[in-house]
Every structure is written in C-alpha cells, then in structure tokens.
Amino acid sequence: MSDQHEELHQPAAMVDEVSEFEVLELAVRELCIEKGLFSADDHRRWTEYMHTLGPAPAAHLVAKAWLDPEFKKTAVTDGVKASLDVGIDWVNSMPTNFGTPSDYCNLRVLEDTPTLKHVVVCTLCSCYPRPILGQSPEWYRTPNYRRRIVRWPRQVLAEFGLQLSADIEVRVEDSNQKSRFIVMPVRPEGTEGWTEDQLAEIVTRDCLIGVAVPQVGKTENDKRPVRPAVNPYKH
Amino acid sequence: MSKPHYDREHHVKKATGIGDPQCFKGEAGPAKFKVGDRVRVKDLPDIFYNRCQVYTRGATATVVELVYESPPAEDEAWDNCENPEWFYSLVFKQKDLWPDYSDTFANDTLETELSERWLEPA
Numbered sequence: 001m002s003d004q005h006e007e008l009h010q011p012a013a014m015v016d017e018v019s020e021f022e023v024l025e026l027a028v029r030e031l032c033i034e035k036g037l038f039s040a041d042d043h044r045r046w047t048e049y050m051h052t053l054g055p056a057p058a059a060h061l062v063a064k065a066w067l068d069p070e071f072k073k074t075a076v077t078d079g080v081k082a083s084l085d086v087g088i089d090w091v092n093s094m095p096t097n098f099g100t101p102s103d104y105c106n107l108r109v110l111e112d113t114p115t116l117k118h119v120v121v122c123t124l125c126s127c128y129p130r131p132i133l134g135q136s137p138e139w140y141r142t143p144n145y146r147r148r149i150v151r152w153p154r155q156v157l158a159e160f161g162l163q164l165s166a167d168i169e170v171r172v173e174d175s176n177q178k179s180r181f182i183v184m185p186v187r188p189e190g191t192e193g194w195t196e197d198q199l200a201e202i203v204t205r206d207c208l209i210g211v212a213v214p215q216v217g218k219t220e221n222d223k224r225p226v227r228p229a230v231n232p233y234k235h
Numbered sequence: 236m237s238k239p240h241y242d243r244e245h246h247v248k249k250a251t252g253i254g255d256p257q258c259f260k261g262e263a264g265p266a267k268f269k270v271g272d273r274v275r276v277k278d279l280p281d282i283f284y285n286r287c288q289v290y291t292r293g294a295t296a297t298v299v300e301l302v303y304e305s306p307p308a309e310d311e312a313w314d315n316c317e318n319p320e321w322f323y324s325l326v327f328k329q330k331d332l333w334p335d336y337s338d339t340f341a342n343d344t345l346e347t348e349l350s351e352r353w354l355e356p357a
C-alpha cells in the first residue's frame with residue numbers, strides 16, 4: 001500500500017491549528033467537570049446556547065431606535081432595559097442568571113453623530129457584548145487589532161474600508177471593565193420610509209462594532225484575510 | 236486540623252436575578268468625582284492582576300459618566316468583594332495618550348472606564 005493511499009484514508013482535520021489557550025481551556029474544563037463544578041451536559045447546553053446567539057437583536061435595537069426617538073433615549077441611557085424589547089434579557093439568561101464573567105449586565109449603546117464616530121475594542125483580551133451580538137469575529141480578538149486600533153484608529157479603520165474626514169471625531173471605546181458596548185451608527189440617507197426589518201438588514205455586525213457604517217444595499221460584512229496556521233496540526 | 240471553609244457561592248447568591256454589577260449598587264459610598272471633573276490616572280504598582288492599561292497611566296482625562304459601583308477587578312480576582320468602588324467613564328484626548336498622534340486629527344478621543352483608586356484630581 002502506498003503512502004498516498006494511506007493518506008486518502010485519513011480523516012480530514014477539523015481545524016488547522018489548536019492553540020495553547022484552547023489546550024488550556026480543555027484542561028480547565030475537564031478539571032471543573034471532574035471536581036463537579038458543572039457537568040459535561042451543562043457545558044454542552046451552554047455551548048449550544050452560545051451558538052444560537054448572533055447580531056440580529058442588536059441590529060433590531062438600532063433600527064428600532066432610528067424609528068422611535070423615545071426608544072432611542074432608553075437605548076442610550078439604559079441598554080439592558082432596551083435589550084428586553086428585542087428579546088434579550090441580560091440578567092435572566094443562561095448560564096448564571098446574573099451575566100457571566102465575560103458578559104456583565106451593563107450594556108452601553110454608543111450613539112454616533114455626523115461629527116462623532118465610535119469604534120469598540122478590548123485591549124485586554126476580548127470583552128464583547130455576546131448576549132446581543134453573538135461570538136466575536138476572530139480579528140476582533142487578535143493582538144494586531146487590539147494594539148493598533150487604540151493608537152492608529154484611522155489607519156486601522158481605513159484597512160476596513162472606512163476613511164473618515166478630519167472634522168469627524170473618532171472615539172475609540174476600550175471596553176476593559178464591566179460595561180459592554182455596541183455602536184448605534186448614523187442612519188444612512190436613502191432609507192426614508194423603510195421598515196424596522198429593512199433597516200436591521202443593513203446594520204451588520206461590523207457596523208455594531210464600529211469598523212463599518214451602514215450602506216443601502218450592503219447587508220454583509222466585508223471578508224477579512226484568512227491567515228495560514230502558524231503551527232499547523234500535522235496528520 | 237479542620238479544612239478551611241470557603242463560601243464559593245456568595246457571589247451567585249448575591250447576583251442571581253439582579254445582575255453584576257447591579258448587585259453592588261449603593262455599596263461604594265459617595266463618589267469622589269463628578270461628571271466634568273479633570274482627573275489624572277495614577278501609576279500604581281502592577282502587582283498581580285489589574286485592568287489599568289499602561290497607556291493611560293499619568294494621562295489626564297475628563298469624567299463623562301459615573302457608570303456603576305463594583306469591586307475593582309484587581310480585588311475581585313482574589314474574591315475580595317468587600318470594598319466596591321465607583322467606576323468612571325473617562326474621555327482622553329488621543330494627543331494626550333500618544334505624543335506622536337497627528338495634529339490633523341487633534342479632535343480624536345479615547346474612552347475607557349477606571350475605578351476610583353486609579354484616579355486623582357488633575
């Protein structure tokens with residue numbers, strides 16, 4: 001039997017690379033299960049729940065606020081309360097009923113204006129409003145984005161295709177305590193008379209992080225470069 | 236000798252159904268700073284864990300909001316929840332953080348939150 005034939009019978013790799021942090025997470029998780037802090041079944045249910053989360057509720061929150069000035073006031077002053085109107089209960093939800101160490105219950109909605117543009121980062125690691133925005137994109141967690149966006153925000157935004165003139169104040173929000181942030185962008189022109197669903201479609205995840213602005217006809221995030229694994233797993 | 240007993244559930248009991256940081260509301264006492272105050276970030280020693288980014292140390296900022304009360308992360312990391320503090324949202328001029336930041340974009344700012352122990356009047 002040739003080596004090549006042998007290769008054909010190997011199962012395909014599920015991931016290119018397993019990082020040291022993933023190995024650490026596995027080890028800690030198994031210890032927790034062994035010590036009885038939570039069961040393997042708890043972990044499975046939590047993971048499945050996390051995968052049901054996505055940016056749709058946050059997009060609807062923004063669309064609703066564009067349409068209803070009263071709701072906009074609530075959104076800006078009490079994000080947790082406003083989230084209830086789009087079906088997200090920060091407090092009474094899995095797994096703890098008081099938020100989790102990475103999803104404390106203090107959502108702040110950052111309102112952009114024609115002269116102020118917000119962009120969110122967590123320079124410490126990966127704070128992200130998961131209950132209302134789902135899992136963060138890979139680039140959001142990279143040291144590359146975290147280090148550079150605080151120091152060269154305009155250059156990094158330009159890499160995302162967003163070039164802003166000097167009369168617009170760029171405000172970087174470094175979310176490294178217990179507040180979590182979404183950006184409420186300015187409602188674009190050409191959307192007069194649109195319904196909440198139509199508006200929510202153009203409020204993409206990238207708009208809610210602040211690295212993009214909503215555009216008529218654009219309902220998807222731009223593709224980011226995929227870099228090859230540094231230490232590829234050898235099969 | 237008996238094994239020491241740690242109450243590992245005190246935080247769960249306190250926060251369930253209320254939320255964190257909401258469960259610490261009213262525990263920090265009167266706030267030392269108010270909205271509009273100018274403050275400087277102290278350069279306290281980095282022993283073990285804290286969340287005060289080095290790039291903010293020594294820089295001056297404006298308080299824009301008193302956001303919540305909570306034990307600071309550097310205490311909470313050791314399960315010490317006995318001394319909650321006020322947390323402030325601070326806005327820095329980018330020029331004050333990065334000396335080489337372009338003058339063309341002198342309006343640019345950065346906002347972040349810090350607890351009271353890290354701040355002194357500027």
